[in-house]
Amino acid sequence: MARNLHVNGRVHEVEASDDTPLLWVLRDHLGLTGTKYGCGVMACGACTVLVDGEPVRTCVMPVSGFTEAQSITTIEGLPGADEDPVQKAWTEHSVAQCGYCQSGMIMAAHALLAKQPEPSDADVEQAMTNICRCGTYQLVRVAIRQAAKEMRDA
Amino acid sequence: MREPTADFSVDRRRFLKGCAVLSFALVLRPGRTAAAAVTNAAFSPNAVLRIDPDGAIRIVMPHAEMGQGVYTGLAQILADELDADWSHVVAEHLDSLDPAFNHREWGVISTGASTSVSNQWQHLREVGATARAMLVEAAAQQWGVAADGLTTANSFVIDPARDRRLSYAELTATAAQLQPPTEVRLKTPDQFRLIGTDVPRLDARAKATGTATFGMDFTLPDMLQASIAHAPVFGATLKSFDASQAEVMPGVRKVVRIPSGVAVVADTFWQAKTAKDALELTWDDGAFADVSSATLWEEYATLAGTDGPVFERRGALAPAAAEVNLEGEFRLPFLAHAPMEPLNATARWGGAGLEIWSGTQFQGVDAGTLSAKLEIPVEQVRIHTLWLGGSFGRRAAPFSDFVLEAAQIAKASGLPNPIKLVWQREDDVQGGFYRPMALHRYRIGLDAARRPVNWEHRVVCASISKGTPFEAAFMHEGFDTLSIEGLRHTNYDVPNVEFVLHTTEHAVPVLWLRGEADSHTAPAVEGIMNRLAREAEQDPFAFRRSLLRETDMSKRIKGVLDALEAGAGWANSPPEGVYRGMAVHPSFGSVVGYVVELRKSDKRLDFHRVVAAVDCGRVVNPASVRAQIYSSVAFALSMAIGQKIEIANGRAVQSNFHDYTVARLSHVPDVEVHLVDNGLDHPTGVGEPGVPPFLPALAEAVHAATGQDVNAWPMTLDGYAFLAGGS
Numbered sequence: 001m002a003r004n005l006h007v008n009g010r011v012h013e014v015e016a017s018d019d020t021p022l023l024w025v026l027r028d029h030l031g032l033t034g035t036k037y038g039c040g041v042m043a044c045g046a047c048t049v050l051v052d053g054e055p056v057r058t059c060v061m062p063v064s065g066f067t068e069a070q071s072i073t074t075i076e077g078l079p080g081a082d083e084d085p086v087q088k089a090w091t092e093h094s095v096a097q098c099g100y101c102q103s104g105m106i107m108a109a110h111a112l113l114a115k116q117p118e119p120s121d122a123d124v125e126q127a128m129t130n131i132c133r134c135g136t137y138q139l140v141r142v143a144i145r146q147a148a149k150e151m152r153d154a
Numbered sequence: 155m156r157e158p159t160a161d162f163s164v165d166r167r168r169f170l171k172g173c174a175v176l177s178f179a180l181v182l183r184p185g186r187t188a189a190a191a192v193t194n195a196a197f198s199p200n201a202v203l204r205i206d207p208d209g210a211i212r213i214v215m216p217h218a219e220m221g222q223g224v225y226t227g228l229a230q231i232l233a234d235e236l237d238a239d240w241s242h243v244v245a246e247h248l249d250s251l252d253p254a255f256n257h258r259e260w261g262v263i264s265t266g267a268s269t270s271v272s273n274q275w276q277h278l279r280e281v282g283a284t285a286r287a288m289l290v291e292a293a294a295q296q297w298g299v300a301a302d303g304l305t306t307a308n309s310f311v312i313d314p315a316r317d318r319r320l321s322y323a324e325l326t327a328t329a330a331q332l333q334p335p336t337e338v339r340l341k342t343p344d345q346f347r348l349i350g351t352d353v354p355r356l357d358a359r360a361k362a363t364g365t366a367t368f369g370m371d372f373t374l375p376d377m378l379q380a381s382i383a384h385a386p387v388f389g390a391t392l393k394s395f396d397a398s399q400a401e402v403m404p405g406v407r408k409v410v411r412i413p414s415g416v417a418v419v420a421d422t423f424w425q426a427k428t429a430k431d432a433l434e435l436t437w438d439d440g441a442f443a444d445v446s447s448a449t450l451w452e453e454y455a456t457l458a459g460t461d462g463p464v465f466e467r468r469g470a471l472a473p474a475a476a477e478v479n480l481e482g483e484f485r486l487p488f489l490a491h492a493p494m495e496p497l498n499a500t501a502r503w504g505g506a507g508l509e510i511w512s513g514t515q516f517q518g519v520d521a522g523t524l525s526a527k528l529e530i531p532v533e534q535v536r537i538h539t540l541w542l543g544g545s546f547g548r549r550a551a552p553f554s555d556f557v558l559e560a561a562q563i564a565k566a567s568g569l570p571n572p573i574k575l576v577w578q579r580e581d582d583v584q585g586g587f588y589r590p591m592a593l594h595r596y597r598i599g600l601d602a603a604r605r606p607v608n609w610e611h612r613v614v615c616a617s618i619s620k621g622t623p624f625e626a627a628f629m630h631e632g633f634d635t636l637s638i639e640g641l642r643h644t645n646y647d648v649p650n651v652e653f654v655l656h657t658t659e660h661a662v663p664v665l666w667l668r669g670e671a672d673s674h675t676a677p678a679v680e681g682i683m684n685r686l687a688r689e690a691e692q693d694p695f696a697f698r699r700s701l702l703r704e705t706d707m708s709k710r711i712k713g714v715l716d717a718l719e720a721g722a723g724w725a726n727s728p729p730e731g732v733y734r735g736m737a738v739h740p741s742f743g744s745v746v747g748y749v750v751e752l753r754k755s756d757k758r759l760d761f762h763r764v765v766a767a768v769d770c771g772r773v774v775n776p777a778s779v780r781a782q783i784y785s786s787v788a789f790a791l792s793m794a795i796g797q798k799i800e801i802a803n804g805r806a807v808q809s810n811f812h813d814y815t816v817a818r819l820s821h822v823p824d825v826e827v828h829l830v831d832n833g834l835d836h837p838t839g840v841g842e843p844g845v846p847p848f849l850p851a852l853a854e855a856v857h858a859a860t861g862q863d864v865n866a867w868p869m870t871l872d873g874y875a876f877l878a879g880g881s
């Protein structure tokens with residue numbers, strides 16, 4: 001059925017069955033392919049977006065559970081590598097290898113830094129449970145520290 | 155895949171012949187390469203390179219970027235010789251089967267065995283230097299001066315005598331008219347400006363903004379999507395299926411049967427997947443349905459206890475010379491690659507032939523397979539390479555499975571639309587093509603001085619290359635080198651050696667996985683060396699130095715041992731409560747060693763520090779090498795903390811990331827990397843050689859901390875928890 005979703009600051013009308021996970025609505029209906037499919041069972045975090053600022057794994061969340069009142073932010077809705085401290089740090093440190101997990105990583109990092117401007121190592125470990133099969137974790141830690149600092153200094 | 159034997163490049167003809175489907179490699183078929191896309195004023199001295207009148211320096215990538223950083227590294231090599239302004243460099247995906255893009259040693263378009271940088275090193279330097287010489291000549295003509303007084307820097311030709319310069323952009327039209335010189339002079343290493351520097355990755359921005367289009371993200375206006383049901387039991391065949399329910403579900407366009415399963419084609423992925431789940435399939439499970447990991451290990455253990463074909467013999471086993479005999483074994487399970495991006499390919503079948511969009515490591519091989527299986531001339535196959543969301547060897551598929559399936563679905567559907575086949579994670583984790591399970595058993599005789607005199611070793615492992623187009627290339631005297639690399643030709647000098655390989659057969663297809671055979675031979679060989687050093691009550695560094703035979707590789711191993719020992723401060727005892735182990739292993743032309751330090755508190759082990767030393771020859775991008783070592787440690791650590799594929803009733807037990815363990819951020823230590831210069835003037839492998847030695851170094855640290863031997867991977871520790879986060 002048709003419904004309205006508020007994605008990246010715009011209201012989109014989408015026509016999808018109720019059980020379609022938000023992930024596939026974003027990818028196949030709205031063409032927002034920055035959000036990735038990695039497992040489909042909420043185990044990897046590749047599909048992470050922000051819903052009202054909270055990190056949500058969208059691969060198992062039926063679109064029927066979302067309303068126009070919720071603000072959904074995908075990687076495409078972030079300010080970009082020149083403006084966004086997280087994306088900037090990711091770019092400067094060449095964090096990505098294959099890059100497939102990184103949209104989800106970046107969204108999770110955003111959610112963390114919004115809550116904890118000065119996260120401890122343990123905070124980072126707890127918040128960043130996304131799988132990176134390329135093992136970029138060491139540089140993810142470096143980039144989060146840099147982004148956190150830049151956000152605090154701003 | 156690894157470069158199989160020393161005579162491989164000479165014997166390429168045999169490789170191509172063995173690979174009957176590859177005859178197209180001899181057909182010159184330029185597609186829309188840099189060269190073919192030349193506009194009037196662009197300068198494209200080679201299919202790989204095009205300099206546009208706007209100054210953009212476009213380099214078409216002969217190898218696939220799956221995370222290992224090759225796009226950046228390859229561009230650095232060419233751009234350095236070209237004296238290009240790095241900010242003008244653009245890496246482009248390959249979408250041609252022009253043999254100009256062949257692997258320089260394998261003679262077919264392909265990526266693997268950590269060879270991308272090493273095989274292109276000389277060639278891309280020559281391409282860059284040739285283009286540079288032609289641009290200089292073009293400037294000389296424009297100015298009416300001799301070329302030898304001119305220099306280049308940052309995409310300019312400079313005339314120092316008259317203090318003037320012309321940009322490469324201004325010279326493309328003239329340069330395009332020139333004949334390339336027959337000989338060019340390459341830079342000496344002191345002249346390198348980009349090679350050896352931490353140039354940021356060319357793909358960093360696209361991958362931080364979600365704009366990199368992976369195969370999974372590819373779309374066309376009229377594209378449909380497909381989901382496929384595969385046999386759950388290895389080797390099962392489809393008896394019958396009922397699609398009546400699936401066919402009437404929303405969005406469904408077609409249900410097609412292809413040799414490997416039944417696929418549903420629909421408007422969207424979710425529709426295709428939902429309808430696929432509604433298919434009723436009846437399988438003939440076949441004989442493998444009775445097989446489990448337990449029965450396989452039983453079979454492997456029985457084989458390990460029997461004599462078998464000897465692939466390496468030195469001296470003659472001298473039982474009388476041994477005072478003591480040490481026996482032991484190592485078991486390593488099947489492993490799925492589980493690249494982060496599930497396998498997928500888009501295929502369009504129609505008028506002009508077959509068009510494929512996919513992240514594949516094997517464009518050349520795939521094209522041949524598609525041509526043979528779909529019975530069309532290879533000239534009618536077009537493959538567009540996209541970003542690969544990881545691979546670890548899985549996207550170098552000898553039978554081109556996922557690409558072929560997409561093509562077969564497109565053809566069988568009778569639809570003109572492009573169709574994107576998307577595998578679910580379960581298709582990948584349960585679909586085989588695993589790193590083979592392996593059992594190593596050894597018996598080592600020590601003399602009175604606790605020196606090894608006899609080394610009997612039996613490997614039990616299935617063959618990767620048997621039955622593939624690569625069989626002839628990888629089989630050496632009847633042995634699949636992909637089962638024993640890393641053990642054969644060991645640099646450790648034990649006078650009497652007898653190495654046996656039992657090659658098993660089972661319905662589970664097996665494949666090279668990052669680290670290849672070394673991923674099981676190094677844990678065995680280095681595990682043995684650590685045990686022998688203990689038995690001899692010697693320091694593991696000193697013990698290894700005393701046992702290395704005189705080879706060129708041993709010299710490099712010793713260089714790595716020296717750097718590792720110094721870098722880790724091995725001479726000092728570790729702090730209270732910290733236990734350590736080390737290992738070193740040559741593979742993929744490189745040498746990597748690790749010191750792993752573990753902290754023990756109560757009954758818990760955590761990382762204290764990890765130090766790596768790496769000799770990968772001439773380093774093109776140090777940051778990229780460090781990143782690959784971090785990556786290798788995480789990849790190997792996954793194998794330690796729970797990663798395995800088990801078999802029950804003929805099927806894979808694990809199915810997705812909830813039960814197929816992959817190390818997460820909380821598990822993975824920071825790694826301190828020391829790059830070792832042993833004087834090699836060319837690059838060697840980087841993506842894989844960091845994987846094999848990590849496990850034995852970790853095992854030895856665990857032994858030091860707990861007294862327990864690690865004989866099987868993933869590790870199971872009695873009474874200890876490893877890593878705070880658990881697995």
Ligand code: FES
Nearest residue numbers: 038039042045059
């Ligand atoms: S795709 Fe959603 S958590 Fe993996």
Ligand code: FES
Nearest residue numbers: 098099132133134
């Ligand atoms: S960068 Fe490849 S999975 Fe994370």
